[in-house]
Amino acid sequence: PRTVHAPRGTTLSCKGWQQEAAMRMLMNNLDPEVAERPDDLVVYGGAGRAARSWAAFDAIVRSLQQLENDETLLVQSGKPVGIFRTHPDAPRVLIANSNLVPHWANWDEFRRLEALGLTMYGQMTAGSWIYIGSQGIVQGTYETFAEAARRHFGGSLKGKFVLTAGLGGMGGAQPLACTMNGGVCLAVEVDESRIRRRLETGYCDEIASTLDEALNQVREACGQGQPLSIGLIGNAAEIYPELVRRGIIPDMVTDQTSAHDALNGYIPAGYTLEEANKLRERDPQEYIKLSRASMVTHVQAMLEMQKRGAVVFDYGNNLRGQALEAGENHAMDFPGFVPAYIRPLFCRGKGPFRWVALSGDPEDIYRTDEALMELFPENESLHRWLKMAQKKIHFQGLPARICWLGYGERDKAGLKFNELVAKGIVKAPIVIGRDHLDSGSVASPYRETEAMKDGSDAIADWPLLNAMLNTASGATWVSLHHGGGVGIGYSIHAGQVIVADGTPEAAARLKRVLTNDPGTGVMRHVDAGYDEAIDCARELGVQIPMLD
């Protein structure tokens, strides 16, 4: 247990910027400003870790510092396990996290192996060293809420009551994303300290400790059409049903507790945090049972709200899947957010593109913001987002930015950033990555690939091809994970990160990786038969052998 901050500036402690970038991003994931529980190496999403142990962390750092520019470090579930000679255009780090042979891919076996010290939970960007704090999800949530507003409420959430729960690493972005869309957000969170944290960072406006108090504020703000967000101290499995009992039906309902992990991510109804901690220690099986039972209550309230006219969707935490397993057969009656709002973007290779300034200087991010606005002058929503982000987003750890870009855009952005580095317009290299939740990088039948047009939800070849192609194209590090946001057994997904260090070699790699990576997303959706993807492939020249 110690406090970790990534070094800033241009002094290298590694033998090249690629290794340096990996080292700084690992450290940045564990920065107390970024990580949810840095002492336990937990970055976000329940138990998503950056390294298996502090000894493993130290060994990774040491390995990166010694790594040559033609070597590749292998990391197995947060532990460095081998260094091999490859070549300068190969990745410097290859990562596989939490993967299990399918028949054994359940939480019991995972926990058994974790207790033996043989694995760790990598989540998506925790174990692949490209988590950038709540901003990452703000943009995704903003896009999702905006799309929902367009679909259901004529383009704005003004005057609308949005109910959600969970203000953790990801969920904490919901209040801000909601008010950015003009809405009124009530977010139920059992852990008061999580709400306080969101207040401090300006992601949430108010805190309430009783439902009545919160509802008064909601009513007033909705009436006046004022954006407002309130964190209510409480348990979703109690508050949601209570709203139903009172006949109070919000306009939109979702949830971002860490329901995917019944033991560590969800607090059963009726338990204080302390009581829950004790029970978890004493009787994990009982805990899981209670936790799942609460999820059933939680989901039943959401189903009832849906019946009474609310727009209800699952926000990627497998709450429905857990309730289904616990016996609620209607759990899948409300949709996941991906088929509802995100898939049309995926068809064009669009997804959460993000970048980080290794200099540590926020000015560098503002320079990239400007460059992007110049590069895509016609993209209004991009301009709106970047301006709002500059005002509202507090940087956590190394300054970073996120925006959704697609096929034919990411490569342009990457080359532009490389140019900014080469010309000294930014002070140090820029790290470019993305979430594993992206158009070509994930198979997850309860989230990203729910309800695919051709029924291919469970086919996991796609993320593996994505990882291998990013490796072949020369990403700086590539990762392949199992589990992620929906938990063990439910998803396979890949990540890539690439460094723009201003060199022509980096430019060639950036062009390849940032074309091919979203290209696999277009390809995957062409294969599934989506017209938007087929149009995109034809317009932009993605080569699909069996298309024509």
Added chain:
Amino acid sequence: PRTVHAPRGTTLSCKGWQQEAAMRMLMNNLDPEVAERPDDLVVYGGAGRAARSWAAFDAIVRSLQQLENDETLLVQSGKPVGIFRTHPDAPRVLIANSNLVPHWANWDEFRRLEALGLTMYGQMTAGSWIYIGSQGIVQGTYETFAEAARRHFGGSLKGKFVLTAGLGGMGGAQPLACTMNGGVCLAVEVDESRIRRRLETGYCDEIASTLDEALNQVREACGQGQPLSIGLIGNAAEIYPELVRRGIIPDMVTDQTSAHDALNGYIPAGYTLEEANKLRERDPQEYIKLSRASMVTHVQAMLEMQKRGAVVFDYGNNLRGQALEAGENHAMDFPGFVPAYIRPLFCRGKGPFRWVALSGDPEDIYRTDEALMELFPENESLHRWLKMAQKKIHFQGLPARICWLGYGERDKAGLKFNELVAKGIVKAPIVIGRDHLDSGSVASPYRETEAMKDGSDAIADWPLLNAMLNTASGATWVSLHHGGGVGIGYSIHAGQVIVADGTPEAAARLKRVLTNDPGTGVMRHVDAGYDEAIDCARELGVQIPMLD
């Protein structure tokens, strides 16, 4: 349905030897001399296919013929899905076969998706285009039987009665591997045509249609210490128990029916082939039930033989796993062949190295045989194998050779072969690959990673790292599969193939790939705590960050 032969000689129909090699090896996998059911694109191992359909086959061939030397073709479960610009040192083809998100990784879901045309069964070397017919397994089986002989019978099977079943693509090697070790083999096979095929290729000596007849021959040969192999027309689930009833206990017992696939790979007791085909069509669920029930009987006989003193082992077809699922709780009481005989080899990166002469000329293989014997003058068992192979092995399709080489040996062999190509000592490039059953490339708790020292049997990060590292190192094609010999749900494994075309660029790639690929095997076994692997890493300089 058509007859496929790979082109021979040095005329290219692709834009480079790497693409040409992939095309010829795909075609060679479907050569009637090589494939078990070429009309259905089935190469071996039940339903292991080389391409998803004939349309997909044609599209792969077309794609390879058009593929530039800096492009990479992606193949998703036997279908070409995308072509991307990479670079000359990247793989030309990346393949992912049969992978499913773990929670959905069962036969029912796989078959549902297969029926929808969304996937195919890739087995190990079928969908990754490096199957070379029965020879591949002869060497493995020879090594296994030899090791078993050393362990239990003082080094030879002379005068020993070895009982097995299944003379399919892999299993057909057993009679020959047994007689090569001096033993007497009784192989029960329900399909007479399979036995006849083994007689024609000289892998099996005799055919018998009654047990009495067969047992007389066994007794005589054992008495005289004469090597002999007999294919007995019959069902293992009937013959094995009958032997127990008669009190006839062989010295060694195993089985290579395609038990991993209860529907397509195993014939239930009491059924003729035709009856079985009809039932399979009419009522697949009933078929599977009967099939599994027969496997229980089959395993119970093996358990009884073990009790009465026979050396009994599972030969990697998941027979035990199936019997366990069908309720035989003692199924796992006899060991798998890997922990019993193969793991010590894996600890030194040893596994089934293989190569193919693209010229089509057997002389080229004899040149490589000679070169290897010169390269490793001190390796007696290698010399013995190569000489025996030259005498006994009939080439199927393109001439090929296999032998087990380890870390520090494969790279030497690859560079030597590249030199033979460069100097014109062989007439065309040599393709070098291996089975997915190798030391660093597979996670399979009922076979390759059964009973690992640290309990890490089910950790699947290792094969993913292997595939990514081979991609980074510049293998010509790399594949990631699920299922393989033990069936859907039970394994994750990776393959690599690399072309020695005589160029210095190929030499650099060969050096990297053939060092790193077995290097991951040493690494994996070091991490699991095997002393042999730790010694190997220290002696040969494999870099393991947390070892010292």
